[in-house]
Amino acid sequence: MTRSDRVTRYSATVLAVVAGLGIASVHWLGIVAGAALVALPQRTTVRGLVAGVAFGALTLCVAAVGLLLVGPDALPVALEMTQPLGVAVGAALVGGAVGGLARGVVG
Amino acid sequence: MTERSGDLTRRALLAAVGGGAVAGGFLGPVRGYLSAFAPLSGGTWDAAADDPPVRVDSAHGDATLRYDDAGVPRIEAETEAALSFAAGYAQGADRLFQMDLQRRQLRGNLSAVVGEATLDSDRFHVGMDFAAAADATWAEVRDTDAGPLVEAYCDGVNRARADLPLPVEFTLLDYEPAPWTPADVMLAEKLIAWGLTGSFRTLRKETLRAELGADAATTLIPDRLDHDAAILGHDGATNDWPVPLGSAVRPPAEDDDRSTRAALGTDPGLDRWLSGVEPPAWAGSNSWAVSGEHTASGDPIMANDPHLTLMAPPVWYEQVLRHPEYEVRGVTFPGVPFVVIGENDRGAWGFTNAGCDVIDFYEYETRADGTEYRYGDRWRSFDIETRTIEVAGAPDVDVDVKKSAHGAVLGATAGGDEFRSELGVAWTGLSATRTTSAILDLNRSRGAADVDEALRRFDEPTQCFVYAGHDGSVRYRVTGQVPIRRTDGDAVAGNRVFDGTAREGEWAGYTPYGESSWDGFIPYEEMPHVDDPPYVGTANQRVVDDAEYPYYLAEDYSEPFRGIRLWERLDALVDGGDVTAADLRDLQRDVHDGRLAHFRPVLEDARDELSGAARDDLGTVLEWDGEAVGSERAPLLFVHFLDAYEGRFVADALGDLDGRRDAAAYAPTQWVLATLGDEWFDGGRAVAAADAFEKARERVGAEGWELYRDYNRTRIDHPFDQSFLNYPRYPTDGSAATLFNFRVEAGAGSSWRQVCPQNDTPSRCILPGGNDGNPYAESYDDQLAAWANGEFKPMDRAMSGDLAVRFVGGDEA
Numbered sequence: 001m002t003r004s005d006r007v008t009r010y011s012a013t014v015l016a017v018v019a020g021l022g023i024a025s026v027h028w029l030g031i032v033a034g035a036a037l038v039a040l041p042q043r044t045t046v047r048g049l050v051a052g053v054a055f056g057a058l059t060l061c062v063a064a065v066g067l068l069l070v071g072p073d074a075l076p077v078a079l080e081m082t083q084p085l086g087v088a089v090g091a092a093l094v095g096g097a098v099g100g101l102a103r104g105v106v107g
Numbered sequence: 108m109t110e111r112s113g114d115l116t117r118r119a120l121l122a123a124v125g126g127g128a129v130a131g132g133f134l135g136p137v138r139g140y141l142s143a144f145a146p147l148s149g150g151t152w153d154a155a156a157d158d159p160p161v162r163v164d165s166a167h168g169d170a171t172l173r174y175d176d177a178g179v180p181r182i183e184a185e186t187e188a189a190l191s192f193a194a195g196y197a198q199g200a201d202r203l204f205q206m207d208l209q210r211r212q213l214r215g216n217l218s219a220v221v222g223e224a225t226l227d228s229d230r231f232h233v234g235m236d237f238a239a240a241a242d243a244t245w246a247e248v249r250d251t252d253a254g255p256l257v258e259a260y261c262d263g264v265n266r267a268r269a270d271l272p273l274p275v276e277f278t279l280l281d282y283e284p285a286p287w288t289p290a291d292v293m294l295a296e297k298l299i300a301w302g303l304t305g306s307f308r309t310l311r312k313e314t315l316r317a318e319l320g321a322d323a324a325t326t327l328i329p330d331r332l333d334h335d336a337a338i339l340g341h342d343g344a345t346n347d348w349p350v351p352l353g354s355a356v357r358p359p360a361e362d363d364d365r366s367t368r369a370a371l372g373t374d375p376g377l378d379r380w381l382s383g384v385e386p387p388a389w390a391g392s393n394s395w396a397v398s399g400e401h402t403a404s405g406d407p408i409m410a411n412d413p414h415l416t417l418m419a420p421p422v423w424y425e426q427v428l429r430h431p432e433y434e435v436r437g438v439t440f441p442g443v444p445f446v447v448i449g450e451n452d453r454g455a456w457g458f459t460n461a462g463c464d465v466i467d468f469y470e471y472e473t474r475a476d477g478t479e480y481r482y483g484d485r486w487r488s489f490d491i492e493t494r495t496i497e498v499a500g501a502p503d504v505d506v507d508v509k510k511s512a513h514g515a516v517l518g519a520t521a522g523g524d525e526f527r528s529e530l531g532v533a534w535t536g537l538s539a540t541r542t543t544s545a546i547l548d549l550n551r552s553r554g555a556a557d558v559d560e561a562l563r564r565f566d567e568p569t570q571c572f573v574y575a576g577h578d579g580s581v582r583y584r585v586t587g588q589v590p591i592r593r594t595d596g597d598a599v600a601g602n603r604v605f606d607g608t609a610r611e612g613e614w615a616g617y618t619p620y621g622e623s624s625w626d627g628f629i630p631y632e633e634m635p636h637v638d639d640p641p642y643v644g645t646a647n648q649r650v651v652d653d654a655e656y657p658y659y660l661a662e663d664y665s666e667p668f669r670g671i672r673l674w675e676r677l678d679a680l681v682d683g684g685d686v687t688a689a690d691l692r693d694l695q696r697d698v699h700d701g702r703l704a705h706f707r708p709v710l711e712d713a714r715d716e717l718s719g720a721a722r723d724d725l726g727t728v729l730e731w732d733g734e735a736v737g738s739e740r741a742p743l744l745f746v747h748f749l750d751a752y753e754g755r756f757v758a759d760a761l762g763d764l765d766g767r768r769d770a771a772a773y774a775p776t777q778w779v780l781a782t783l784g785d786e787w788f789d790g791g792r793a794v795a796a797a798d799a800f801e802k803a804r805e806r807v808g809a810e811g812w813e814l815y816r817d818y819n820r821t822r823i824d825h826p827f828d829q830s831f832l833n834y835p836r837y838p839t840d841g842s843a844a845t846l847f848n849f850r851v852e853a854g855a856g857s858s859w860r861q862v863c864p865q866n867d868t869p870s871r872c873i874l875p876g877g878n879d880g881n882p883y884a885e886s887y888d889d890q891l892a893a894w895a896n897g898e899f900k901p902m903d904r905a906m907s908g909d910l911a912v913r914f915v916g917g918d919e920a
Contacts, residue, residue, distance in 0.1 A: 028145030
């Protein structure tokens with residue numbers, strides 16, 4: 001993979017996002033794995049870390065959209081769930097950051 | 108360090124941090140939280156999307172399931188089995204957690220998922236062995252028409268359980284429900300039957316007799332309340348009822364034949380335990396029917412609103428079932444296939460609690476460390492079995508389940524006092540019952556004759572059944588089996604603890620955990636009933652005056668405030684002529700609180716002891732018209748005065764009770780409380796009443812309440828008491844004593860309202876909440892605001908709404 005090629009990098013990132021969301025829909029570890037996949041095409045470790053966290057945040061957004069599609073009451077109810085919501089946000093951001101570290105490990 | 112080795116160290120460090128975090132997530136306590144709450148994959152969020160698949164294969168035949176705008180399933184099928192399968196699927200989709208929780212409660216395994224907080228409840232329910240009674244009941248029902256339908260229903264519940272995401276509560280508690288079984292269906296019946304007829308009043312009265320004397324016990328807990336509002340015998344309405352001659356000699360209703368044995372109090376430990384698990388005494392309801400003779404349309408109209416716990420989701424589940432031979436709409440208990448209260452295309456029916464005495468208590472002479480008891484001339488071994496109660500987060504607990512010839516035996520470790528620490532319990536619900544078949548036959552009924560026949564199998568609970576049919580018929584009947592107790596061949600009342608060893612108070616024909624017969628019970632034909640009365644009204648008041656009925660029927664009845672008001676309003680409506688369904692909906696919204704008139708002498712006593720603003724406030728209450736509406740201040744002060752006055756009575760009069768007891772549990776009814784004189788209060792009644800009124804003003808002021816609506820608000824919560832599961836709060840009218848029934852402190856009231864004219868005019872109904880138990884769904888609480896406002900929704904039986912599921916059976920499957 002050539003990280004300096006923007007098209008290749010972007011394409012790999014998009015593919016990683018799609019694959020990551022798929023895995024994250026099955027198991028919480030998918031957030032870490034998805035974040036790692038998204039981080040790998042990035043040019044630096046810091047950018048990889050940021051991409052991982054952004055992926056985690058994206059899982060939250062996708063979950064919110066999913067609840068919106070269920071019905072008008074679903075998202076407001078979810079936002080009332082203080083503790084579960086806290087765990088969800090924490091899992092998304094910490095999991096994303098942990099996955100993002102993969103960029104620094106792989107080099 | 109070289110650049111390469113530094114790079115490797117950095118990578119290793121990052122790998123260690125990442126790997127450690129992942130390992131921590133997998134192996135640490137956070138794992139469960141991540142599985143439950145992680146975005147996208149967490150079960151908490153998955154539960155939001157519980158739409159069923161559009162096609163479900165069924166071994167029971169074709170059916171369609173639609174949901175209307177209120178989340179009410181409308182199911183149509185050619186066969187009853189297909190109908191039941193689809194009903195099971197809908198209930199499994201909408202109420203699975205509630206069903207499982209209630210099943211756990213009655214089986215005594217709540218603690219396995221909740222923890223030690225429910226251990227007392229589990230010990231009681233295991234001790235009573237409701238599960239064995241349900242098994243016996245299923246053995247009785249299995250070979251009837253209802254049996255295959257119950258099995259089809261269970262298949263439907265279990266298919267939904269497999270097809271759909273589990274409700275969010277299962278994720279929060281981290282467990283999966285076991286399959287729903289026919290015995291679980293029978294358990295749901297036991298749950299409501301116990302809630303309506305399980306009572307330890309006998310024990311409380313014996314304890315009062317032992318600790319305060321017979322006179323005090325009779326004054327504070329009289330068996331009959333002084334009023335003229337009995338259901339049967341009301342002039343112009345039910346005075347033409349068939350009074351039976353009776354084959355039994357009526358036993359004395361009061362205490363006068365109990366003097367042969369000294370009263371003995373219940374052990375305080377046993378007392379506390381039983382008080383904690385006893386069904387609330389307020390469970391009641393309203394129901395009435397007016398015949399076509401008095402209605403504008405010339406057709407009868409019936410109405411019913413059962414008063415039960417208000418909870419999220421509601422105690423009832425509404426459903427519409429259409430079969431080629433009948434169509435029925437109404438409510439059932441989640442976990443039960445058939446409509447319990449509702450109407451079909453030929454008639455409408457409802458229930459109120461009759462309050463008959465179907466429970467007795469026995470004490471025994473024992474030996475061999477309590478493992479044997481004397482029964483007549485012989486010694487018998489108790490049937491003892493050790494069961495294990497699983498407790499989440501704590502060690503399992505072993506309990507002995509003990510049974511005698513009479514039924515369950517409940518006990519507590521004696522503290523060395525002269526108290527009863529062990530009691531045999533006979534309850535009609537411990538025997539096999541056929542109520543499921545009776546309910547099915549009500550669903551199928553084609554008129555009053557079918558209804559009369561169906562109720563022969565309604566073994567429990569004892570209820571006041573009211574029916575109105577398209578054929579112009581009206582029915583009132585007390586359902587259920589009421590035992591005739593006999594000692595040495597003579598009929599005796601059931602309002603005492605019997606000497607089981609001497610074989611006192613035996614029930615002939617009764618087999619606990621087995622099959623009973625009608626021998627030894629009041630014959631069906633002689634149970635209180637009236638066919639085609641001009642009108643009838645029931646509100647849990649006395650069924651019939653004792654002098655007019657040859658059998659012992661009930662130990663006591665509910666307070667008559669609603670019953671008196673109901674007859675007043677019904678009489679006036681009938682006198683006015685041309686009663687309409689709107690009139691009867693207005694009657695369900697009646698908020699006149701009869702307690703004001705009953706307590707007026709007490710309040711007037713207090714006036715002389717008050718001055719200034721307190722006296723002005725009391726004047727406001729005395730000038731109030733008794734209408735418990737939110738815009739008034741007087742009901743706010745009045746209901747808190749009642750609470751404070753009762754508290755004052757308990758402190759003054761029940762202080763001599765053993766201090767290990769909850770004295771408040773021995774407080775008299777409000778009907779009695781209002782009649783108690785100076786001798787029951789330190790310093791006299793007027794001082795006590797004034798003090799109570801001051802306390803009421805203090806509480807109202809401290810809470811910042813101005814009007815009744817500030818206090819009288821819905822407070823309907825989920826068992827988990829989480830904000831996202833609890834229902835929103837709405838102000839409402841009514842009180843504990845009004846027909847429009849709402850008990851804010853008890854979290855109880857009208858759990859369903861239906862008014863059903865027996866012509867082409869649409870019936871109307873409402874639930875206090877919503878039909879769907881999924882908190883993410885719009886139908887979770889969409890009826891609550893309208894319910895609080897006293898509004899109704901249409902109760903038609905059309906197959907409207909979008910097709911949700913097509914059940915495909917036979918060759919297509």
